[in-house]
Amino acid sequence: MRARLTTNLTTLSMVGPALVLFVVMLVVPVGLSLYLSLTDWDGYSANPAFVGLKNYVSLTHSAEAIRAGWVTLLIAAIGTVLLSVLGLGFALLVNGASRLNAFFRIVLFYPHVLSALVVGFLWSAVLGTSGVVNGWLTSKGTEVLPFLSDPKWALASLIAVLVWAGFGVNVVLYLAGLQTVSKDLLEAARIDGASKQQTFFNVTLPALAPVVTVNLVLSLVTLLKTYDLVVSLTGGGPAGSTQTAAYLILWDSFHNNALGFGSAQSVVLMVITAGLALTVARLRARADRGVQA
């Protein structure tokens, strides 16, 4: 009896600290978000009023929130396609164990090491209206380009910088996937006289299918959370045209003191992200089974 109690206490002392911290800093706050999303809290008043689903209803009427939603989806969709295509393309180009390939892999990957905030400031200094590129164009007597000052250009620049900073990760993931392609099959295709294109589309690509899926969904989940780069590259502008969901949520919660409304947006973003992350997990489980089969 006593021995069993000691065992239980030992187990508790190993599980307890992590579990308590996790509950206090993650489970409780998520619950708080859910609760706040049903109130009109401004962040200060002692007694926030319960308003039911009002915040969720106003979400569907808010032009700003809807635009941020579309901007986020557009970034996620275009960004995901570019990251995956460039990721696979460059993985095929730098596959192989030469020193030169190792160098190229590092060069393609290094922006991922930098904080998104720094990357944004760096590119805004390069692309800004009075930035390096435009300063250079002016000194050459050419007209400046509105990289960050025109709504459409700014969104395109944001996506381009996201891709520049991120596709190295996709390259590495695809490289890992390429190592799992059966060498016997590649050899057999070569002996049968298949062209490089035929081998790629009929042997390599089908074998990479699970990796492709994982890459697509991972990029999507990451891009849906885009925040830091917006702060430092465009500041959400011009005229709010590059505000993402995460940007607007933090803005509404802390600058507009609309915590209830901000929380409702958070809950929607969390549900979408969790839905996609669950999809990743399920696809990954299927991919693992595929690799074993």
Add this chain to the structure above:
Amino acid sequence: MSALRMPRVATVQFKPFRAKGWGRVAFLVVTSVLMLVPMYLLIVSAFKSQQDILQHPFSLSPDQLTTEYLRKAATNPDFNIGKGYAVTILFVVSVNVLSVALAGPVSYVIARRSERRYRMLLLLFVAGTFIPSQVLVIPVVYTLKFLGLMGTIPGFVLFETTLTLPFSIFLYAGYIMTIPASLDEAAAVDGAGKHRVFWSIVFPLMKPAVVTMVILNTFSVWNDFVNPQIILGPGSGLYTVTTGVYAAVSQYSTDYTVVFPTLLLAVAPLLVVFVLLQRHVISGLTAGATKG
């Protein structure tokens, strides 16, 4: 996790001195130049005057270069970069130590016990990876206020550690399952307690998983912006490298003699670490990218 290892094996050997091979290399060289141009601009512009940056951004004439702006950035009254490094390193070390100390034992229990409740516990922790931290930080502000930890170092370190738990526990538990349980049983027969068995027998064998997590946590704490910005806030006077860069650069974003030197000072340590440990860093950060 095998799919996440850095590939080192050749599948296709490109023969040198082939026209096609040279086309590939030429294309990659052009791409590399595009990838490196912003870094080149960052480094050379840190040593140039505003006028020189704008008129001859790419030029590199030794007589025009000066360390004046770099020294100014290092002694910027808005952001003490030395203190920024110190604070950030303190956070990186605290989060790493606390993360291993908390996630290690719980992962050990989850890996070694077969009861249903421990599987549910793992699911609960892993579910945490689905919560975007930029959004989570909003309610956390009020939890920390309730605990009296808002705007404090312990409050920030505890929250940042919590963010590391889900993926750490997922990785560690999976890794411990590959370590034979007969090892710890032998130690238990010799009379060692569970904590002792974990820290002296199992933990040393977990080194690869711990290294991956330490790399991942180091980069994510160093580069984090939204959490320190909101939890520590401008009022606390505590700046990490990233929030310090924001404070120093955002007001003067068109004075490039402030922007470039400050950014260079902020990224230099991480770039050095990356170049020295690139293989580990790439595999660690890639494992992190897949945590979703």
